[in-house]
Amino acid sequence: MNFLAIRYLLSKKRQTILTLIGITLGTAGYVAISGIMLGFQTYLLDQFINSDCHVRIQARDEPVDEKFVRETLFDEGAKINWIAPPSGRRGEDNIENVPAWTERLDRDPRVEAYALQLNYPVLTQFAKITTSTQLIGMSPEDFLRVSKIEPYVTHGSFMNLSKGAFQIMVGEDLLTKLGARIGDSILLSLGQKGSQAFKIIGTFRFGMRNKDEGTIYGRLADVQTLNHSPSKVSSIAVRLIDTDNSLEFAKEASGRSKELVQSWEQINENTLSVFKTQDIVRYSMTIAILVVAGFGIFNVLSMTVTQKRKEIAILRSIGYEPTDITGLFLTQGTILGFVGGALGLLIGYLICVMLSHIEVTPGRALGMGHMLISFEPKTYFIAFCCAFFSSAISSFIPARGAGKMEPMDIMRSDG
């Protein structure tokens, strides 16, 4: 009956083409929108996972309040009258027992690498311009094993940091903001603790303004010296062998320690929830489009079935069975779904290819300043399945109706 189904479709070219356009647009829309959104998400995820770390261990922000003082200093049930209730914060934000942590991380088979860091805000001064930035002290060898940061380096190399004292890598935007050049020395000051000149030996660009404008990387020892706190560590960046273990690892480690242990998912929770919203929007749009296309097929086939009543009767009288008749109309729907879906994938793919050539602010994203578009096969698979099955389902109802028609009922009602 496939032959006849195709003839039916070809004989109603306009109707067939209009229905196909509906399915094709729905499918192409899904592919294109998914390409854009997933491309963006992949880019951000790559930054979360690779430009930083999988798990970060840092001192817990502990407020000193009434409850804290009561629990620490007094027996349970003690009656306390405050003149003024205590309020404050623990003075130190360093990790207390670093050797215990490193020993533990060395033992854990899930850990690929870790890097000790000391981070704190500094005032950056060059000529007459002053701006505040985050200074990150780390050992370059360890840090490069934890963060896959090399692709973002635009000049110089992190490894060179260990070749001399008081050298730094800075974000490109910071360089522009200060009006400095590579090779210049800038003054980093830490309030009363004094200041120190650092030489700029390289730059990086993540494509995120706050990072590119506000981050400086230096050697751990130098940063500790500036802070007058040798051996102080404020956080440990950990890279796991399998990224998917991050959350589990963080929860497990956090439960047993004084420090706050967070996975990249927890650190970037807000952004990830935006991804979820994006996904919901993406799926709802597609469902809406495909439902419209599905109704198109339903209408067209229902009309065809009504128009073809006499032909159904004749087919039944020459021995075609109800299943043949159902098949005849179901085939038309599935052909429309198949062809529309395939065309949609092609057009969606072409749109994605075109979009991926659109230039965005140079260096604002990976991919040599072009828009990042995802070409994930899963998207194409989902798009095709949606088109195909929504067509099949919406043609099933009229098709089954056609199969149920009895030839004599048709003849009698039509005279």
Added chain:
Amino acid sequence: MKIEAKGIRKSFGQPQQEVLHGIDFIIQSGEFIALTGKSGSGKSTLLYTLSTLDKPTAGKVFYDDEDTSIWDTQKVHRFRNQKTGFVFQFHYLLPELNVIENILLPAMKTQSQETYRKRGMELLDIFGIADKVNRFPGQLSGGEQQRVAIARALVMKPRVLFADEPTGNLDTYNGDLVMNLLKKINQEEKTTILLITHDPDFAKLAQRQIHLVDGRVNGTAI
């Protein structure tokens, strides 16, 4: 193929109204029967009941002494496909298919269109429309369309042909042509033919007439 009707009754509608009030007759294999009677006498209902397209409310139809009421649906469909042919007042050709495809439609059911292609061409030749084999129904005259419909009914070499006023929409010339073709098929292929007609002249071409009055057989004439 011998057809036997035993006590056929058929009722329709709510409340039930009986259209056929117990019909008994035997049609011998190879007979050409004209079913006559006024409008509403139950001719068409009887024809479709005999052909298995419709089920009698009571009574039974036998083909070569086989009780059709116990056939399963598969057998009924196979029977319609292989053993019977239908011609209606209107041709009911599929406008999307050309002449030969329309004729081979019954054979397509069993994927045997190639086996019957030669037979289809022969029928077109006999019916004088061999040159129209690739035309579409819309490009044919009414008479030609009906001849294609008859070819479609005959392509599987059915043992019985049911014809419901096949000349009803045709002019005299084409009507005669169609009747002569039916007669020829009946004689040459020994196909049993059951024909409904209002035209007494055409009825006379049959070997025997079964005349219905108000759902009862009112005499047969030869």
